[in-house]
Amino acid sequence: MRLFRVKGYNAFWFGGLKHFTEEEHYLPGLELPSIMRTFRLIKKGTPCYGVFFWKEDEKDIFIPVPADVVGERKKGRFEKGDLKISYYSEESCVPEIDEKEKAYEPLDRYFISSENLKTAWAEGREKDLKVIPADELFASENRVGLKLNKNTMTGEIGRLYFHDRMRLQSGVSICFLAEELDTSRGEFFGGERNPAEVEEVNRLPEGFSGLVKPREIKKGKRYKFYILTHTFVKGGLLKNRDSGKKLTLEDRDKNKVEFELLWVFSKGSELVSGWRRPALEMLKPGTVLVLVACEDSKDFGSLCQIRSSPQVLYIDWEDGEEKVLDDKTFFKRGWNSGILVEDKKGGEKDEEGPLLP
Numbered sequence: 001m002r003l004f005r006v007k008g009y010n011a012f013w014f015g016g017l018k019h020f021t022e023e024e025h026y027l028p029g030l031e032l033p034s035i036m037r038t039f040r041l042i043k044k045g046t047p048c049y050g051v052f053f054w055k056e057d058e059k060d061i062f063i064p065v066p067a068d069v070v071g072e073r074k075k076g077r078f079e080k081g082d083l084k085i086s087y088y089s090e091e092s093c094v095p096e097i098d099e100k101e102k103a104y105e106p107l108d109r110y111f112i113s114s115e116n117l118k119t120a121w122a123e124g125r126e127k128d129l130k131v132i133p134a135d136e137l138f139a140s141e142n143r144v145g146l147k148l149n150k151n152t153m154t155g156e157i158g159r160l161y162f163h164d165r166m167r168l169q170s171g172v173s174i175c176f177l178a179e180e181l182d183t184s185r186g187e188f189f190g191g192e193r194n195p196a197e198v199e200e201v202n203r204l205p206e207g208f209s210g211l212v213k214p215r216e217i218k219k220g221k222r223y224k225f226y227i228l229t230h231t232f233v234k235g236g237l238l239k240n241r242d243s244g245k246k247l248t249l250e251d252r253d254k255n256k257v258e259f260e261l262l263w264v265f266s267k268g269s270e271l272v273s274g275w276r277r278p279a280l281e282m283l284k285p286g287t288v289l290v291l292v293a294c295e296d297s298k299d300f301g302s303l304c305q306i307r308s309s310p311q312v313l314y315i316d317w318e319d320g321e322e323k324v325l326d327d328k329t330f331f332k333r334g335w336n337s338g339i340l341v342e343d344k345k346g347g348e349k350d351e352e353g354p355l356l357p
Contacts, residue, residue: 001212001252001303003061003201004041004181005054006174006189011141011165013191030140030166032064032285033190034272035176035229035334040185041198042178047334049177049303050228050285053111053137056171060205062111064286065131066121066226067265069112070097070104078110083129085121087345088263088290095263106265109134115207117226122211124344137172141165175201178334211339212303217257219296222343225249225259225289225306229337230272230282232330234308237264237289247291247308249340251301259291280310282335290343306336 014033035048042048053062068086071078084104086095097104110131112121120128147159168174174189181198189196217223237245245261267286273279309330330336 001049001177001179001204003054003204004176004178005199005201006176007197007199008168008174008189009195009197011167012174012189012194013143013163013165030134030138030164032174036272037189038176038178039333041176041181041187041189043180043182045332046179047332047337048229049334049337051174051176054173054175054201055113055137056173058113058115060113060115061175061208062113062132062137063117063228064267064284065107065110065112066117066288067106067267067286068095068224068288069107069121069126069129069131071107073103073105077133078107078131080130081127083107083126083131085124085126085129085345086265087343090262095265106267107131111137113207114205114211118207118210122341122344137169139167139169141167211341212301214251214299214301215340215342217293217295217297217300219293221293222262223259223291223293223340224343225291225338225340227267227283227285227287227289227338229285229334230270231287231306231336231338232280232282232308232310233306233336234310237261246294247289247306249300249304250307251304253301255297255300256307257297257300258294260294261289262292263290264288265290278310289338300340302340304338304340305331305334306338307331308336 014031014037032051032053035051038048038051050063054060055062070084070086071082075082084097084099086097088094089096110133112129112131116128116130119125120130141164143163143165145161145163146155147161148154149156181200187196187198188194189198233247247259247261248256249259250256265288267284269281269283271279272282
């Protein structure tokens, strides 16, 4: 697994649907792109495990703040000690926080380093949490577009639209985790064939390397699964009437462990699609699943995937043939990837059995 950094020469635009129903139209807000944007840069059939920001001064990656991290409502900036980690209570069957006197809400457009994710969030040490707002990583540039008539190559009345582009701050790049680059294609990234330079980072950040180390899984113990890439779960995440929703996680060595889903801290969902690809509604990166292990396993890879995929048709853009998006096709590209950690509250755990709420 290798980390690659993308240096763009212009502001990035990751596109969106253009619905021309009124005189003026806005495209969706700025977000990190899905891993589909990296597929033309990596070897066909190999996975991408996530798209993030890279800060050169810290030599670390920054990813969306986990959805179980909350901050005081309507507070613009957060310092160390301002944030709380929601935890799932088996007694009340709802998420709770220790602070009862103030109103809290999930953080939107905030990011956390892999080092802080490892030392603070994964350890349950909410007082050590440190996040940065999106404006420290990129600024928004508003652009105007005009839809063209492809027959006459002229503009059309009522086809003026606006969209925002991502201008990265100084020392910030977009990066992604993959196995192997495809150097046979031109280096472009984002919409309108934006020229870019792709280079490998010498080594993975220590924080991220620590997060993805193999771990022992104990039956009955609680874990959290942080979603790195857009995720699709067949049948949804609602519990069954008689038992909880079961999920199978598989690591990079093909080891599998079954878990039961207890709760979902969601970042929301969005439609993910591409040229000649079906649109799928998928969970967004940053979503956190609270799980309990249904079996034991030794040396299970913390970087793993949820074994689930849609059974839909798509058109292969290389040979033009209609194919089925099955487990093999969907899973090997990196969808449903995430990091598995123990569910710790207050930085402590129960060594003799399941973690206590």
